[in-house]
Amino acid sequence: MIQEIQIYNTLTRRKEVFEPLVPGKVGLYVCGPTVYGSPHLGHARSAITFDLLFRYLKQIGYKVRYVRNITDVGHLIADADEGEDKIEQQAKLDELEPMEVVQKYTNLYHKAMAMLNLQAPSIEPRASGHIIEQIEEVKKILNSGYAYESNGSVYFDVEKFAAENDYGKLSGRKIEDLISNTRSLDGQNEKRSGLDFAIWKKASPEHIMRWPSPWSDGFPGWHMECTAMSCKYLGETFDIHGGGMDLTFPHHEAEMAQAQAAHGKPAVRYWMHNNMITLNGQKMGKSLGNAISLEDFFTGNHPLLEKAYSPMTIRFFMLQAHYRSTLDFSNEALQASEKGLERLMKAVAKIDSLPVSASSSINVAELSANCYTAMADDMNSPIAISYLFDGVKMINSIADGKSTITSAEKDALKSLFRIFVSDIFGLKADDQAESGNSEVLSEVVELLMKLRMEAKANKDWATSDKIRNELTAIGFDIKDGKDGVTWELKK
């Protein structure tokens, strides 16, 4: 059942055949959000990319443990060692307890991810819930000699580590370049080098979120949480680590170094990074102030949005681009995806009612093989989708009586679309316009339809068109088909 797949490994900068540490099982760790703001399109890109991976790996037969963390402490603003904690800063702005901020934005994140039809990770650990584990990792790194204590804080000794290990390999950086780059802005005397990063930070008196440790009352450094939690739930060595490309340096580079220093061996076998969402060619990011929240997309309530876009439209939009390409947001592109998705889903809904024949003029096995091959090539979802649209043409052609399909082939086609559209791509029919009084509404519309049919029967086009036009203006879609009139309420 398990087929050979290739994934692009950032560490080696090429596609590699994926071979799990333990046959049939995959350990997957992905950097989740820092919960200090509303989830935006960028969060969705990362989450959808690795949801796709999660679903796909399971589909081809792997048992997957998917760990995605929530960063709720230790993530600092501005300078990694002098700045204020993001959570605490937002807490002051919102006049909330830090944990209220964490809860508020965690809830928003979960809600948005659920709307995007993401499957929940197997484990979703919080950094604040793993302080002890992080302290233990800090101890190990101190023991191995790659860290030093300074005024209650503990710093990772990058230059010492780099002298004996590969530092900068993941992000393609040379230690000499990094040194020459950081020397100029060296103003901290706690650190031996501007390159060093905190793995435990002593809390200043006004700092609220603090925990006791052998070195000081304080909090763990940002990079520490992923090392500690991935190790706890996936082991010292695990298969895949994912995240946004912007985390490659310094976050993932630091993680690599920490794990190596603490455990004496690399933790991650395959590094996967999704590319960024851009807006007018520029990265969309909270710190850049150009991020559009997912809620804005769902409601259409944003100056840059011409209309609301459903979660499935967003999802499909992203799946139509390869995860390692930048994807430029625009209303035009989104609306194109919206229509394409509609066509796809309508075809899917038609499969059941297709007439069967004694012979097939289409080849479902070939279509299926093409879809699987596309996905096996570093999750090339856009290619797989293009094949699905070949399938859409087949379905429509059969429905039109221009092609034929056997009963067995029809079952295969149905199964193929279920697997790819629902199970792997996670696409589902958008929830119908939720009208609480739909029953009464529908009776009223049916009445109008009846009146219109009578007018049509009398060739009273003026009346029939008036009813249609008025209903259209309200937002109804009236379609005169061969077998009668159908209508739906457009959102």
Add this chain to the structure above:
RNA sequence: GGUCGGUUGGCCGAGUGGUUAGGCAGCGGUCUGCAAAACCGUGUACGGCGGUUCGAAUCCGCCACUGACCUCCA
């Protein structure tokens, strides 16, 4: 400044040596009282200059433009 990417038809977006990616829009058609919707059909694009090759969007060189990272960011 350093490192690594990108530049594909009206828009989005795959594709790495020779055959139609795909979606949306446009155009033509079927259907319709007329429309709409739906469906069918339809486009030969690959930043510039040079080179390699029988043949390049695809390989090499130079140039231009643009992006990401180098500070927090999915």
